[in-house]
Amino acid sequence: MVEDSTKSELNRKGDTRGLHPNSLANLKAGPGRPRNELSITHIAREMLSQVCPFDAEKRTWAQYLAYRLLSQSVDNITSLKELLERLEGKILTPIGVEGDTKVTFTIGKGYDNGSQTQSEPNK
Numbered sequence: 001m002v003e004d005s006t007k008s009e010l011n012r013k014g015d016t017r018g019l020h021p022n023s024l025a026n027l028k029a030g031p032g033r034p035r036n037e038l039s040i041t042h043i044a045r046e047m048l049s050q051v052c053p054f055d056a057e058k059r060t061w062a063q064y065l066a067y068r069l070l071s072q073s074v075d076n077i078t079s080l081k082e083l084l085e086r087l088e089g090k091i092l093t094p095i096g097v098e099g100d101t102k103v104t105f106t107i108g109k110g111y112d113n114g115s116q117t118q119s120e121p122n123k
Contacts, residue, residue, distance in 0.1 A: 047061050048065075049061070
């Protein structure tokens with residue numbers, strides 16, 4: 001009984017830590033994904049500074065891939081669009097209205113200027 005009264009006193013004071021298995025104090029985030037372990041992105045970033053074995057000029061992967069992207073964008077419009085979006089940012093289409101615009105709001109159903117347009121209910 002003493003244990004129950006202690007819990008209720010804690011609840012009245014607003015201190016509920018540890019009283020429920022799903023309380024914030026008991027819900028701890030796990031360690032998450034280990035950094036830089038078996039990550040394809042991490043391995044690719046490390047390789048960018050290495051010499052590319054497919055390049056006859058022995059450029060790094062970063063230089064070779066940049067060259068290939070630029071070369072490909074000359075003939076391929078999709079590659080050019082991708083390159084420009086990466087270099088200059090994606091172009092947003094502006095949305096605007098020119099001239100006078102009439103906006104009509106309909107509030108309710110079947111009413112026009114406060115008078116009922118549908119059949120009048122029996123009074």
